[in-house]
Amino acid sequence: MRKDIEPEEISPYNKVAVDRQDGFSKKLLKWYATHHRKLPWRETHDPYKIWISEVMLQQTTVPAVVPYYEKWLVEFPDVQSLSAAPLQRVLKAWQGLGYYQRAKNLHRAATLIVNEHGGKIPEDYETLMKLPGFGPYTTAAVLSIAYEKPFPVIDANVRRVWMRIMGRRKKSTPKEDKDIIKFMKPFLPMTEMGTFNQAVMELGSLVCKPATPLCFLCPVQEFCEAFSLGEQEIIPRPQRRSYRKIEAVIAVMQKQGKYLIQKRPPTGLLSDLWEFPGGKKQTGETLEQALRREIREELGAEIDAIELLTAVKHAYTQFQVKLYAFQCSLKTDPSLSKDGHRWVSLRGLKKYPFPSGSAKIIQFLEKREKEQRGAL
Ligand code: SF4
Secondary structure (H helix, E strand, O other): OOOOOOHHHOOOOOOOOHHHHHHHHHHHHHHHHHHOOOOHHHOOOOHHHHHHHHHHHOOOOHHHHHHHHHHHHHHOOOHHHHHHOOHHHHHHHHOOOOOHHHHHHHHHHHHHHHHHOOOOOOOOHHHHHOOOOOOHHHHHHHHHHHHOOOOOOOOHHHHHHHHHHHOOOOEOOHHHHHHHHHHHHHHOOOOOHHHHHHHHHHHHHHOOOOOOOOHHHOOOHHHOHHHHHOOOOOOOEOOOOOOEEEEEEEEEEEEOOEEEEEEOOOOOOOOOOEEOOEEEOOOOOOHHHHHHHHHHHHHOOOEEEEEEEEEEEEEOOOEEEEEEEEEEEEOOOOOOOOOOEEEEEOOHHHHOOOOHHHHHHHHHHHHHHHHHHHHO
């Protein structure tokens, strides 16, 4: 038994006896040693690589992250190369992962690490927490996995596992974390904190799944209150995600084979990314009216001909957008700014970071151009 744990630190949510708690981490670590997925960021203790993987993995699945992670390390192999890269290149490498603020924070933090910490990722919790993008999760993950410091991590997977072990009949939200940390203390191992953290995350991904936990495969089943109550499928309490639905219109305009794109403002949603001109449809407008208004407002120009090309859907964190792309020609010259607008060839568009909805429109344009070439 860990000598630093007082009996009153054992949570009332679970009746696990103190003398069984060593068994918890032993069983979990043994299971992890044989069952964990071989992933590139698990082959290293390099804090830079751990940091990049942990930021990419937030809200994104492991299979989706692997190619991004590998490509990123070729382009920015260390904190120095990331710090020296222009922001637009960093955003381009991030394109498709969403939550672009994270890429900006990586870039800003890399610059601070190079300028103020001699290029070494700090090993101390308070210092790390001061860097852009380092919240409690990322800080604890980097410190425990790269430096074996004794900080437990909590993400959605980990929270679900612990809430089930506790038998906690509440919704899974960060509000639970304080109680979870208090509860888990006696279960934490004396060493191998990084491996323990990864093992709980892996258990949440592979076994203790959200809708149908595979309890018959679980190495810590005997410690699980939800399992003993038969409530593992309703703990934590399910929550419905409601997306705001938005319709938006964009204008695909061409001049001498080039497409007009514009840069989004430096703050706010999808800031600093590029897009085709256009915007949200307002209540009571038709799609065409919305497009004519947006182009008048954004470019001071009047649309002449208009033809619907395609419509794509994309879900962002709090809303789902249906994006209608129209091929347009203009009656009057648009008013363009040097830094905010560009005419770019289809191939050249690949160099610019776009939100995922616009990237789907570009895929459509590439396909269309290929078909047109094939028809000649
Ligand atoms: Fe999750 Fe089932 Fe294991 Fe409990 S027994 S931790 S519900 S997989």
